[in-house]
């Protein structure tokens with residue numbers, strides 16, 4: 001209950017959209033119903049640690065400085081510590097997502113520089129969906145990117161930021177959705 005209130009104080013629409021997109025991707029990968037539900041649940045929490053980041057950084061209208069970005073990165077560890085108050089199989093899946101949604105396929109992400117399939121599948125799924133929603137949304141420091149530019153960017157990050165196979169499936173889902 002309290003955790004949900006925290007989500008409401010952040011960006012609940014972003015959390016909801018990332019969750020829905022992640023479930024779409026999980027469905028298209030033919031994952032089990034249990035995976036589908038856990039990914040959908042956990043994705044809501046991916047940025048919960050941002051509650052501990054100063055508003056001056058969260059709402060900054062300019063590109064973050066290196067120092068500010070280092071502080072922003074800590075939302076991962078803050079999120080893990082917030083979720084550590086609860087233990088359940090669903091919450092453990094959420095912790096995996098919180099802990100790995102900024103890892104990159106090429107091993108240059110944070111916080112642990114995990115690489116390739118060493119990054120848990122849940123984190124690899126949410127990473128793509130999170131980036132897509134962040135780019136297509138207006139933020140304090142940027143306007144919303146058009147869908148075609150966003151898809152070109154995501155395609156360009158295939159094998160760099162993102163799992164190549166998941167990237168292909170994701171692009172297909174969005175393109176089909178956009179065409180409907």
Ligand SMILES: [Fe+2]
Pocket residue numbers: 046047075101102
């Ligand atoms: Fe994040």
Ligand SMILES: [Fe+2]
Pocket residue numbers: 014018046047130134
């Ligand atoms: Fe996010």
